[in-house]
Amino acid sequence: MKRKILAALLASTMVLSLVGCGGGSSETPAAPAADSGAATEEAAPAADGGAAEEAAPAADAAAGGEETLTVWCWDPAFNLNAMYEAEKVYQKDHPNFKLDVIETPWDDIQTKLSTAAVSGDLSTLPDIFLMQDNAFQKNVIAFPDVCMDLTNSGIDYSQFAAGKTAYSVIDGKNYGVPFDNGAVVACYRTDVLEQAGLTIDDFTDITFDQYIENGKKVLDATGKPLISMQAGECDLIMMMLQSAGASLFNEDGTANIVNNETLKTVMETYKSLKDAGVLTEVNSWDEYVGDFVSGNVAGTINGCWIMASIQTAEDQKGNWAITNMPSLVGASGATNYSNNGGSSWAVTTKCANPDLACDFLAKTFAGSTELYDNILPSGALATWAPAGDSDAYGAPNDFFGGDAVSAKIVDFATKVPSNITGAYYYEARNAVATAITNYINGSDLATELQTAETTVNSYMQQ
Amino acid sequence: MYAFLIIVSFVSVFPLYWMVSAATNKSADVISGRLIPGTNFFENWKNLIAAQNIGRAFGNSFKYALILTFVSLVVSSLAGYGFEIFHDKAKDTLMSIILLAMMVPFVATMIPLFQMISKAGWLNTTIGFILPTISTPFLIMMFRQSARSFPHDIMEAARIDGLSEIRIFFQMFVPTMRSTYAAAMTITFMNAWNSYLWPKVIMTDATSQTMPMVVANLTEGYVTDYGMLMLAVLICTLPTAVVFFCLQKAFAEGITGAVK
């Protein structure tokens, strides 16, 4: 008796799992078909009858009734705010237009995106979502069916900073609409510099050699390092690398680590910064922010979005100033400009009304100075050139000593050398982080770089 | 002994004290390591309600956790009881097989599971949330282990008296195992309340977001308001703490003479 039941149980499970697999394999060919039309994707949940919610608004939009788009992005004060402002701008000409913005952290967007793409069920995705620039190449290459090709969507890409647009260009096609600015700024506490007899001018258009020299003076006078950086995260390394237009990858996608002279210079410079005590490493992001907010360090170097965190230290109003970052010594193509972070908007292939989505983006993020003026107070700086000419960008900022910081940063952004992110960006970044950690602790640079390149190559040979 | 307990309690509670005091401080003070309570509590509260729909998320989490705890306890305790009381070789083997189910990292099974739930049209629903964790090998094993101490002679007596197996379970086993149920309830509620990876995959609507998802929202911006974040985290911690406090007597001072 019990044998029979067990056998029946096992048999039924096997049938179930076979059905399950059958479902899986019959699904796989459907996935590439997504390109040929969102209709297939829409039909699936509708046929199910279950996810009627998803299908209903799409059908409406196609019928030309309600014009609603769903958007995923994170950070209410920044990105969500920008989307709401864009909605207002677009509604002036399109009174029926509506956005359904769902706050979703980047990690969650990535998880949802991967899960949906691998399952071959894109119906859960929104019409538009925000993507970290560093993850753009990876996601378009790994999930070619997810993002829509926007090259001929009517968006004028020539008006965006070239270095910024490059993040979302894959095989010569544009997949994203550039959004926020990640131009690197060097921020300093002018009151601390003063104690060492220095001013912000002593830090403008300088090299890292001069930076270290100045840093030693500040250290002697005040005991404060110039900068702190999160150990194991190589943000500064990547910024330094891009400031000379160098990348961890070659044009053809192969890793460029062992024979990368600029990378060697960067690593050596980073180590000498640390050895001189000008740079101190901390354990975590909270500690990094805490260091400059509570005045443990005399400044920082990061994407311009860091200024929002600096400004939470209200008691230091007027004591901060920004300028460009130091340049590398002995690297060809070295500049004082770089980029860190930032994100771009993508349109999914699931979008039932792609014309509407493209038109919306073209008339707002790629076509409205009004929008960029409205979102400037939140700290969102444009990478769209015409926005920088607006009067709002010339307004002085009292926190930073009355400097017109916005115009300055837009100017920085135009000078940033473009580089190659590469699909394997995060793998390479982690390998380089390992290398720099070991190098600082005394191991041989050439060996570490060799290991890093081998590691990256092993990921690429899958 | 008291000294030992006080030290252990202090170490356990200190970080929580830090969390409570951080919820009353300004963001800049929190990251510079201020330990004493401040005066920014209402400011943080105002910011928090303005930034996130805390009430809705709290309600959602509470609903999901409560339903899951109830259903899961019934299904798992029935199974655990069945495995132990009527144990034979086949069932013991099946138990070992079932144990395997908890040993694969969730990351691996998440995608096939998503496919199933999505096909059934259960995204953004309570059933989608609870279905994968209603029956867990861990709870089944927990009830199986505790059923081992359920006295057999009493069961035999009940059978001779003509009580049906189902009535034996509900009228004798359930009341006797009060402490196990209370412990299982605490643990299940806590896991359901804190679960994050699964809801973040299946909940794509703003209206079905849970508390941990709201807390994650707060950490993702360019600027993190630590005072506000800590307040949100505090609100997220309270329900589990309250549930535990209410149930702890039940599981630590269990049998009150039902079976002696």
Place this chain on the structure above:
Amino acid sequence: MSKSKKMTLSKKQNLMGWFFLLPGALLIFIMSFLPMFRALLLSFKSGVGANMKWCGISNYIRMFQDTVFVQSIKNTFLYLLIQVPIMLVFALILASILNNKDLKFKGLFRTMIFLPCATSLVAYAIIFRSLFANNGLINLIFVKLGILDQPYAFLTNTTSARIVIVIALLWRWTGYNMVFYLSGLQNIEYSVYEAAKIDGASAVQSFFKITVPLLKPTILLTAIMSTNGTLQLFDESVNLTNGGPANTSITMSHYIYDMSFKYVPNFGYSAAMSFLILILVAILAFLQMKVGDKRD
């Protein structure tokens, strides 16, 4: 006649057993084994993103040549060997102290010791990072006491980063395990202890002679759980040290997650690594069952 009646009775009972466990078992087969089976198939495929091809067992070969994964196995086992025994013994001691009938403020102590595992992960991570920061409380105390000359970067040095992870785990999960022991102890008649006391047994003696043997089923349960939990350890590695410095504190699950959602995704390889965890846990659980799951 009576013999055949007995047969039907035991048959009936057997059927009853299946009836009891059917809903639970069926749900596990559908919600766990079905996805697991599909993950198993996936582990024999390889490729980027949704574009997967059959590749035989090459994923299983690749993982042993993957230096980061091998490192993560070593790290995870280090945590397992150090943390699990300390935690379980400590939880057992706490539970038997708190089971004492004469103890005052029991409810309060119990709640305080349990609270860490109720704490949301975000808070716990921020708190621990802040405590062990360069200018954090721990460094402050150590420098004041003269144990250290200058602040020590706990989370950026291999040994101390691992120790911090173990401490964090102990802090968070000891109270959790204590709950099971406390609930298990209720099935031991308190009079047994009183009788032992009258017979002159010390507290330590009755702990080893009464508590431990009678709690064996519960100890087995917590041992299997903790082993499983540690081998799937994820939160602490991600949130406290981010696997660093130089991957010396990364865990297997953390690496699998990175492989799936941070790096260029190869879900086949991720699935293969997940099945290695399954095999490792299964072996350990099997050994534990062999030792602990005997009905006396």
